[in-house]
Amino acid sequence: MTRADSNTSTDYVDLAIIGSGPAGMAAAIDAAELGLRVAVIDEQPLPGGQIYRQVSQPALQDRSVLGPDYYYGESLVKQFSTAAIERIGNASVWEASANHLCLTRDGRSHQLHFKTLLLATGAQERPVPFPGWTTPGVMTCGAAQIMLKSSGLAPAEPVVIAGSGPLLLLVACQLLRAGIRIEALLETTPAANYRDALKALAGAVSGWRYLLKGARLMAELKRGGVNRRSGITNLRALADNQGKLDRISYHHRGREHQLACRTLLVHQGVVPNVQLSRALGIDHHWDELQQCWRPGIDRWGASSTANIFMAGDGGGIGGALVAELQGRIAALAIAAQRKQLSDSERDARAAPLQRELERQLAIRPFLDRLYRPAPAFLRPADETLVCRCEEVTAGEIRRIAREGCAGPNQAKAFSRAGMGPCQGRLCGLTVSQLMAEAREVPVSEVGYYRIRSPIKPITLGELAAMAAPTNPVKAARKSAQKG
Amino acid sequence: MASDSAFKRLPANPAAVVNIWVEGQPITARAGESVAAAVLAAGLGPTRTTPVSAAPRAPYCMMGVCFECLMEIDGQPNSQGCMTQVSEGMQVRFQQGAREPLENAS
Numbered sequence: 001m002t003r004a005d006s007n008t009s010t011d012y013v014d015l016a017i018i019g020s021g022p023a024g025m026a027a028a029i030d031a032a033e034l035g036l037r038v039a040v041i042d043e044q045p046l047p048g049g050q051i052y053r054q055v056s057q058p059a060l061q062d063r064s065v066l067g068p069d070y071y072y073g074e075s076l077v078k079q080f081s082t083a084a085i086e087r088i089g090n091a092s093v094w095e096a097s098a099n100h101l102c103l104t105r106d107g108r109s110h111q112l113h114f115k116t117l118l119l120a121t122g123a124q125e126r127p128v129p130f131p132g133w134t135t136p137g138v139m140t141c142g143a144a145q146i147m148l149k150s151s152g153l154a155p156a157e158p159v160v161i162a163g164s165g166p167l168l169l170l171v172a173c174q175l176l177r178a179g180i181r182i183e184a185l186l187e188t189t190p191a192a193n194y195r196d197a198l199k200a201l202a203g204a205v206s207g208w209r210y211l212l213k214g215a216r217l218m219a220e221l222k223r224g225g226v227n228r229r230s231g232i233t234n235l236r237a238l239a240d241n242q243g244k245l246d247r248i249s250y251h252h253r254g255r256e257h258q259l260a261c262r263t264l265l266v267h268q269g270v271v272p273n274v275q276l277s278r279a280l281g282i283d284h285h286w287d288e289l290q291q292c293w294r295p296g297i298d299r300w301g302a303s304s305t306a307n308i309f310m311a312g313d314g315g316g317i318g319g320a321l322v323a324e325l326q327g328r329i330a331a332l333a334i335a336a337q338r339k340q341l342s343d344s345e346r347d348a349r350a351a352p353l354q355r356e357l358e359r360q361l362a363i364r365p366f367l368d369r370l371y372r373p374a375p376a377f378l379r380p381a382d383e384t385l386v387c388r389c390e391e392v393t394a395g396e397i398r399r400i401a402r403e404g405c406a407g408p409n410q411a412k413a414f415s416r417a418g419m420g421p422c423q424g425r426l427c428g429l430t431v432s433q434l435m436a437e438a439r440e441v442p443v444s445e446v447g448y449y450r451i452r453s454p455i456k457p458i459t460l461g462e463l464a465a466m467a468a469p470t471n472p473v474k475a476a477r478k479s480a481q482k483g
Numbered sequence: 484m485a486s487d488s489a490f491k492r493l494p495a496n497p498a499a500v501v502n503i504w505v506e507g508q509p510i511t512a513r514a515g516e517s518v519a520a521a522v523l524a525a526g527l528g529p530t531r532t533t534p535v536s537a538a539p540r541a542p543y544c545m546m547g548v549c550f551e552c553l554m555e556i557d558g559q560p561n562s563q564g565c566m567t568q569v570s571e572g573m574q575v576r577f578q579q580g581a582r583e584p585l586e587n588a589s
Contacts (some may be wrong), residue, residue: 043547043566045515050546057515061494092547092566107559124548134551136529136541137488143545151516152495153524156488178493243529243539244488262488273548388543389550391535421550421561457561 013039013086015334016101016114018093018276021049022073022320023312024120025080026327027334032083034335039086039112041093041103047077049122050146051320056081059152065177066148069320076324088112095453096280098305102466104458109466116307116334119277120327123270123313126292126373127426128163129380132237133266134388137245141171141267154180155263160248162186162235163267165371166210169217171265176224183259185221186232186250188268190374197370207363233376237264268373272314275425278451280308286444289368290317291378292429293448299354300333301326309334318361325357378430379437386434387427389420397431401438408432408449421457424449489526503573512569519545519552519564522575530554530564531578553578 015031017024020042028040040047048055052073063071081087091105100113125142132138141161147153154175160183161172172185197204204211221228233251238258240246247260271292274284282303283296294316301309311330312323329350336346380386382395392415400414408424408431411417417431418424424431428449436443492513499514505527512521519542522530529539531553542552545565552564555576564575 045568054515057496059495059498059513059516061496065493090568124546125544134538134540134543136539139542140544143543146545147490147520147523148493151513151520151524152493153520154491154493156490156526180491239539244541388540391533391538421553422548425548425550457563459559 011111012113013037014114014338015039015116015118016041016112017118017120018042018096018101019049019120019122019312019314020044020047020080020087020089021051021120021122021312021323022076023122023314023323023327023330024049024118025076026324027118027120027311027331028085028327029076029079029083030328030331031334032085034331035340036335036338037086039088039114040080041088041091041101041112043090043092045089047080047087047089048073050142051323052077053146053149055149059150060148060178061152062178065174067174067177070149073320092456093276094456094458096276098280098307102453104456104462107459107462109458109462111466115338116309118301118309118311118327118330118334119280119314120310120312120323121273121276121314122323123317124273124425126268126271126377127430128266128268128373128377129384129386129394129427129430130235130237130266130377131381131384132239132245132248134385135237135239135245136243137239137262138237138264138266141167141265142270144263144265145171145174148174148178154178155265157181157263158183158259158261159263159265160184160186160259160261161265161267162188162232162248162250163377164189164373165267165269166214166367167270168267169214169221171267172226173217173220173224176221176226182224182226183261185226185228186235186252187228187230188232188235188374188377189230189371191231193370193372196372197366200365200369203362203364204366206359207366210363210367233374235266268377269371270313270317271429272316273425274314274448275423275451275455277303277310277314278448279453279455280305282308282310284448286442287316289365289372291372291433292317299329300350301330302333307337318364322357322360325353325360329353329357379433380430386430387415387417387420389422389426390416390418392417392427394430394434397434398438401435405435406439407435407446409447411435412449418449423451423455488528490520490523492524501569501571501573503569503571503575505575506577514569516569517545517565518554518556518562518567518569518573518575521569522554522564529577532580534581537580 014036055073095102311326335341510525556562
């Protein structure tokens, strides 16, 4: 299943792109066409990112389950797969600098040198801490979607879906179409969000296509007889005597309810995956509206480091179509920087893309206000585990902050929060927010964990073997022949 | 094999069958899918207990972010089950309790 069908054999490229979702694929296609030598590295064997995961070999027979927005990715993947691009699949980048990166593939590490780097590492789901969220049987909506796409697998019934955001409705509809019974769809969107979102109605009107999609999903859920409840609070997952999810409890209109379930799918929106951009030392600022960190990039995707660009959700959440446009815009800027294109030609080509980008982004202020997570998911109650790896509670983080712990980096020493294998991916946002709350200062002042490489696990043996540099493209080809 | 907590296989496009061993039990998987998906389809798990309190855990994000699906795969401990594709004859073990640093260093 390896994909490394390249036609050159070098460990030096003009442009290295990390991630082959819509942003990475679009950028690679255009940059290759503009004469750049491009390599794209992705953790998955097949291109597509999470949004178009395995779209070239979809598992599900029934195309109506995932719907046209998923299969839209087919043509992009096809173009990407036939362009003159070095595709390095099944590879994780564990370190990057301004001129080279280290990747691990089949248990071996390699270096790749580049002139320009484009991070297209996408989004991750926002961590959703609540009591019991570590219980086996609790998963994310994104996880359920990935299993539909790559394995044709649906979660064990009974299924409850809880949280907030467009993906919540989409996954509910997709499971419904697959014939899965959804016991309840519990929306945690605070009532005040609806009023707040109205302030951004102008943008919503120009982004009416997205609104229409949302309305259609809601109508579909209604037709499917899904029990949909809004204004849910106090969500809690409860385990049986084997420790597996057995039921959930929640409050609705001031009363506690319980529901038996085997799978609880949770979701509170997506946030940029900033692991690599942070490890590279790119500036990040706190986005109050989206309640997440975003890297500082200009309208071309250029970061504070001259030859490092970003495109797609990793630079701020915009969705798949926005990511594709940003990828194309970044490719133009990079080609111009590498003198493959004059600045005026770059501007002329970018203009229609920028206009379309604005049109696609018009809905964001409305969505960001509407689906801003309830405070209980951003700064959970004391008993809630915040760091899943090291099992540190919200109460512990609050306590150390009150006792003088200044920020997340010091919190590691105080509590071990953020020191487990996920390297803060699932607790970083929460720890920063809890500490800001306890210290009564803005989140930006508290900051975030300092992310250091290796940002993906490698063995010491692998690191030692790297002393003799090998060629990732050749190695990829070799293992493709083997497999 | 399938328990009441097994994930359901929906009608799928044809793919090769891959046989793997999980905790000594033979299970069948779909070529191209992840170890974590195959384990969930077989209804097996929890897939590990934590080093801190021995609490049970299972795959959570399925995209390499959460590291909850760490398993011993073909003798390599702390492998991400959701980022590892199944291959014929693969041996998968669930990790219990504390990590063993000496084994990890190999």
